Amino acid sequence: MLTDYLRENWSELIGSSPPLFLQVVPISSCLYEYGNDVVLIFTESNTSPDYVMKISRSKKNNFKIENEYSALTYLKAVEKLSAYIPYPYYMGNCNRHAFIIQKGIPGASLSRMIRKDGMKSNTVKLLNQAVDLLLIINTTKTLNGSQQKKNLEDLLDEYGKDLNYHGLTDSIIEELKEYANLFSNMNNNYFLHLYMQMFLFV
Secondary structure: OHHHHHHHHHHHHHOOOOOOOEEEEEEEOOOOOOOEEEEEEEEOOOOOOOEEEEEEOOHHHHHHHHHHHHHHHHHOOOOOOOOOOOOEEEEEEEOOEEEEEEEOOOOOOHHHHHHHHOOOHHHHHHHHHHHHHHHHHHHOOOOOOOOOOOOHHHHHHHOHHHHHHOOOOHHHHHHHHOOHHHHHOOOOOOOHHHHHHHHHHO
16 A cells, blocks of 8 residues: 555655655554654665655654654755765655655665674674664653753764764864754754764764
8 A cells, every 4th residue: 555655656755757666664663652653665676775754653743753854854955964864855744644755875784794794793782882872762852941952063072982983084073063053053953863863874
């Protein structure tokens, strides 16, 4: 049913002709109502998802999807960030549940790494970091007025060594700091996992 919907509306959703081969794989980001249902969309014979569809599990949390799309739309034109932030194609509504479709970002398959090399120390570390990251994303609460939000520059300073470890040079970090004003000018209308997404993929 979802595959049929995507095929019939592909031109509007993605802006191109529908692919010859289309496969969808539904997954979930968490078990609670404040999470999203996630669908990985594979086209042709690709082994990594070309697109990701996120659907708000609860109508009262539609604002999270809407804000994420707003942030992605605003940031997609920033050249220095484009490699770390998925391109947003479409935001819509299905039975009053907000959804977005964004570009998939290619990455290494952890399961393939384990099958090939076994549970080496670096693989165990990566697995633990991935689990920690998901916990941070899924337990992050909306800050109230008495709590101070960290800006991009503070986060880059705080996680600088981790970013260096994953291949981001000091010069690139300094360049990213130049874009800190973009985030502050958006009235902080974005989510922590946008930062985490950048950190995960570098």
